[in-house]
Amino acid sequence: MHGMPTRFMQRLFSGGTLLDDATKLDFTEELELVLLPQAIPSHMQASELLTGARKGSFVEVESLLQQPLNPDIGDRFSRTPLMHASEHGHISILQLLLEAGADKELRDCDGKTGLMIACFRGQAEVARLLLEASADKDSVDNSGSTALFGASSVGHSEVVRLLLGSGADKDVANKTGTTALMRASENGQTEVACLLLKAGVLKDAADRTGATALMRASEGGHLGVTRLLLEAGADKDLADHDGDTPLMRASANNHIEVMHCLLEAGANKDQATSDGTTALMQTSCNGNLEVLRFLLEAAADSNLARNDGQTALILASRRDHFEVLRLLLEAGAGKDLADNIGATAVIHASGRGHIEALRVLLQAAADSNLARNDGKTALMMASRSGAVDVAHLLLKAGSDKDSADTNGITALMWAADHGRVEVLRLLLEAGASKDLADGIGATAMIHASGRGHIEVVRMLLEAAADSSLATNDGRTALMMAPSRHKIEVADLLLEVGDGGSADT
Numbered sequence: 001m002h003g004m005p006t007r008f009m010q011r012l013f014s015g016g017t018l019l020d021d022a023t024k025l026d027f028t029e030e031l032e033l034v035l036l037p038q039a040i041p042s043h044m045q046a047s048e049l050l051t052g053a054r055k056g057s058f059v060e061v062e063s064l065l066q067q068p069l070n071p072d073i074g075d076r077f078s079r080t081p082l083m084h085a086s087e088h089g090h091i092s093i094l095q096l097l098l099e100a101g102a103d104k105e106l107r108d109c110d111g112k113t114g115l116m117i118a119c120f121r122g123q124a125e126v127a128r129l130l131l132e133a134s135a136d137k138d139s140v141d142n143s144g145s146t147a148l149f150g151a152s153s154v155g156h157s158e159v160v161r162l163l164l165g166s167g168a169d170k171d172v173a174n175k176t177g178t179t180a181l182m183r184a185s186e187n188g189q190t191e192v193a194c195l196l197l198k199a200g201v202l203k204d205a206a207d208r209t210g211a212t213a214l215m216r217a218s219e220g221g222h223l224g225v226t227r228l229l230l231e232a233g234a235d236k237d238l239a240d241h242d243g244d245t246p247l248m249r250a251s252a253n254n255h256i257e258v259m260h261c262l263l264e265a266g267a268n269k270d271q272a273t274s275d276g277t278t279a280l281m282q283t284s285c286n287g288n289l290e291v292l293r294f295l296l297e298a299a300a301d302s303n304l305a306r307n308d309g310q311t312a313l314i315l316a317s318r319r320d321h322f323e324v325l326r327l328l329l330e331a332g333a334g335k336d337l338a339d340n341i342g343a344t345a346v347i348h349a350s351g352r353g354h355i356e357a358l359r360v361l362l363q364a365a366a367d368s369n370l371a372r373n374d375g376k377t378a379l380m381m382a383s384r385s386g387a388v389d390v391a392h393l394l395l396k397a398g399s400d401k402d403s404a405d406t407n408g409i410t411a412l413m414w415a416a417d418h419g420r421v422e423v424l425r426l427l428l429e430a431g432a433s434k435d436l437a438d439g440i441g442a443t444a445m446i447h448a449s450g451r452g453h454i455e456v457v458r459m460l461l462e463a464a465a466d467s468s469l470a471t472n473d474g475r476t477a478l479m480m481a482p483s484r485h486k487i488e489v490a491d492l493l494l495e496v497g498d499g500g501s502a503d504t
Contacts, residue, residue, distance in 0.1 A: 039069055049069065078106075078108045082114045115127060115147050119163065145174045149174060157191045160196070180192075187220070209241055212246075214238070223255075247262045275306055285316070302332065309338065358390055371403070428463050446480055
């Protein structure tokens with residue numbers, strides 16, 4: 001009978017009578033073996049077969065297969081009885097289905113075979129039976145994942161051991177380039193990672209973003225897996241396509257124990273991304289004091305700069321992380337270092353109105369009079385944005401109230417031009433020169449008049465600013481007002497008797 005169709009398709013007759021399994025045979029009888037085709041199950045039969053396989057109803061499944069029915073009917077997700085039995089670990093049902101000739105390589109709508117489903121569910125005995133039945137151990141689903149990938153991702157070490165023992169390809173990557181080791185590392189599956197490494201898996205393989213297993217473990221804070229990978233010789237300083245290293249990923253997610261492990265293994269604490277960002281800079285941006293303290297104690301360089309020239313101190317000042325600033329300054333960070341446009345931490349903090357950050361910097365004796373490449377100082381930036389408290393703090397610290405940028409524009413002019421009444425009042429009270437002119441000869445009065453800032457013009461007039469002064473091409477504040485259709489400004493200037501003409 002070897003090689004004959006399944007027993008469910010065989011019927012034995014004697015003299016035209018169907019013999020059942022309990023019939024005792026007389027060897028003098030002539031027997032006739034009839035092979036029946038497997039019928040396509042009706043809707044009800046299909047439902048009963050699928051339900052029976054899922055619930056492990058041996059008698060019901062055997063009875064249905066005996067009719068005989070095709071065992072490969074699928075549900076609305078294309079899952080066959082064999083897949084359901086595999087998922088739920090019903091060994092006896094699976095044996096029936098295999099005996100009935102069920103196709104073990106059929107796939108559901110996600111492209112998963114019975115073996116993949118069993119491995120993902122941790123059904124080791126089911127996986128063993130399917131492997132013994134020669135199921136394809138390296139088949140991939142719609143995402144490109146194998147049975148080993150599925151088992152590794154959820155930590156089914158017994159299944160992983162079984163698959164590796166059967167010769168499953170341990171380095172297959174799915175469509176995103178993720179391998180079984182990467183997924184196990186990402187999910188903190190230490191035992192599985194150990195099995196894979198012992199089997200000789202590629203420990204430094206990278207996915208499509210350039211991320212390795214060590215990066216994933218570090219990012220997830222999985223100390224056990226991180227230690228295991230480092231002991232196996234994984235490259236601790238490899239960077240992904242953005243330049244992020246395992247240390248950067250760990251620091252970005254506040255995993256100090258993992259960071260300690262990486263640094264003990266010799267990871268480069270000052271390695272930078274493609275834009276020059278180090279772990280210390282990243283932490284200064286995030287404002288995590290614990291991680292920052294750890295990096296500084298590990299002697300991370302606080303004065304390195306990104307490609308745009310911004311240091312950790314500048315980055316912290318831009319985000320008003322004043323506690324970060326304190327730690328960086330205590331560690332010796334350069335308080336007056338400037339970026340590529342010449343802006344210092346003081347200038348960045350002032351321009352954004354970050355009063356607490358500025359206070360910390362000034363207390364550390366940072367220079368408030370340094371200027372950007374275009375000549376703009378911190379006071380000018382605060383005046384332009386209308387940050388009164390910042391301007392007050394800067395003036396109190398001795399900022400030069402009359403310095404001018406490369407266009408000759410002073411803090412008072414910036415305040416006047418942008419209609420910053422309160423800052424203007426503060427500057428006038430501090431004694432800022434009200435009649436200085438910029439490169440084209442425009443005074444604060446002319447700036448305010450040209451913009452139609454009535455309250456500013458009024459305040460300057462009350463401070464005895466000269467409304468008769470003209471630009472280099474002879475235009476007074478009164479001339480500027482009508483030319484910009486600022487009638488109210490013109491009326492205000494006429495009230496005080498401007499000597500100029502209102503003609504344009």
